[in-house]
Amino acid sequence: VSWLETELREQPAALARFLETQGGRARELGALFRRDDVKYLLIASRGSSSNAARYAQYLLGRANRAPVAFATPSLYTIYEQPPRLEGALVIGISQSGGSPDVRAVIEEAARQGRPTLALTNDPSSPLAQASEFVLPLEAGEEKAVAATKTYLNSVAAVALLFAAATQDASAMVELGEMPELVAEQLKRSFHDARALDAYVGANGGTVVARGVNYGTAFEIALKIRELSGLVMEAYSAADLLHGPIAAIGEGWPVVVVAPTGPPRAGLDETIDALRERGARLIVVADDDRFLRRADTPLKLVRPIPEWLSPLTAVIPGQVAAMRLAELRGADLDNPHGLSKVTLTR
């Protein structure tokens, strides 16, 4: 068995460990988000951590109604003209904690006296050392190049910070139920995985979502892309209609991520537009009526609170990525010449 599959299956345990060990710490960190001098959040990240950041943009934006901006690391490194960060709470997300560009943003924020918080799986990493506060991801060592359990725990860290920032006890309870739901989802998704075999000859595909699952769409695309080498891309359903849909034609696979929640009505119209173009539709959803619109339905185990749906909705995508990569004969643990830690300035 590959490290990838082992780690993928380990996710419920890694998630439970994170929630058990870091709940108290997150409660303390929640106060950071309520500080009067925090007007917005600035997040620095790369790779799958950027997909957790996309989740944060929706969730933490709704939590304290604080806008979330993404840092442009090259302003801090290549151009050496870092922005003034007055009003910002600055968060670095990096599973390895190693990338110099993410660290450069945190270091500049510290220099400017702003509060800094690192979400990282390595609490002794350079990123953690540069940050005033650290929330360890507690995923355990991840050996496969493609992130699975560290991604899930990054998303969980954002969810935990949301519950802590809003001091919402029922949110905390809902989050506590997720390890069991993730375990159920894994079982279901492994059961459904053969449905993907029909797509092994595809050249690529598109993943679409909106709102809190915007980041899920990017993570599913990245996972399939890294592991199978297919040209996968992700779009918000709204952005797709402003031009990029032009490249979607007969037979092109499109994954629509649509758990029950406010964005689903709009995604119904997206499906109409995609059908008209002859796209093959893979739908990730809990609602059976909605799933009937798919060529390939990928069922989510039950309706869960929408804000937590990214924790289960990514699972069918991870399993699909593994399945497609296996069918295509890729090395699951060392795909396509990638390395585990990528250092960019």
Add this chain to the structure above:
Amino acid sequence: VSWLETELREQPAALARFLETQGGRARELGALFRRDDVKYLLIASRGSSSNAARYAQYLLGRANRAPVAFATPSLYTIYEQPPRLEGALVIGISQSGGSPDVRAVIEEAARQGRPTLALTNDPSSPLAQASEFVLPLEAGEEKAVAATKTYLNSVAAVALLFAAATQDASAMVELGEMPELVAEQLKRSFHDARALDAYVGANGGTVVARGVNYGTAFEIALKIRELSGLVMEAYSAADLLHGPIAAIGEGWPVVVVAPTGPPRAGLDETIDALRERGARLIVVADDDRFLRRADTPLKLVRPIPEWLSPLTAVIPGQVAAMRLAELRGADLDNPHGLSKVTLTR
């Protein structure tokens, strides 16, 4: 002759008209960026306007060292939980001024008493009416579905606001020279266009840049995609290395946008990594030594100040998009079932 080609060739005139008529107005608007209560900028946009917004993220970020955030319209519309915008100057960019989601962000900002500015080609549009301040793009009517002159003038509007915000007289002079340079570039790029014929059988491609031309990469990808229907995508050179490069293999076309400037050294390494994977390299650059690394060099007419390079660097991409679409028999003015004005919530 198509409207697309007519409008593409009209760009130097449209740009000159914008600079002549709006220079004074922009000087007044510059003060907005220097207000004490403006800690960061928030931009709402869709489609090619989002690529002008990506330019703004680098340029306006460097101007007043103010971070630039992109709005998440669904928080304002679908979720009805708009963020608190204290500290923000809120900018809407929309060529038509018609999209309800962009307007929703501006309306909420006005409700919260924040300063709002619209960059739009239609000063009587709903977006313009909802905004406290308006900078008209003065591109003249655009009939082709794919934006060319309205995109260029959106970029020029950002550049003009940069010069006005920083009260930099030499920047204003440099910008004033751009219509002539854009005209030169058009001539050169039409001359070079046949080089693209080698790529007509491609399934898609990737466009890569970093820093101020990050938005240029996205606009070139979008233009080729809209017009030719090829699956084109864009990445920052740093993001590409964190996983997505896995899908780039033997023969895959990659456009590297690399005018002389601080990001170019890093792009040299990107080219090494792409070469190793057997990608076919199309390079947009002014430096002859650097162009020699390309399979297909697309020459930029002369080194210009880096901050203005997005105004010429996009031209080879626009011309390539037109050429590829012609070769593939697409309707240049009404490509692939797209419509000129897309209304999304």
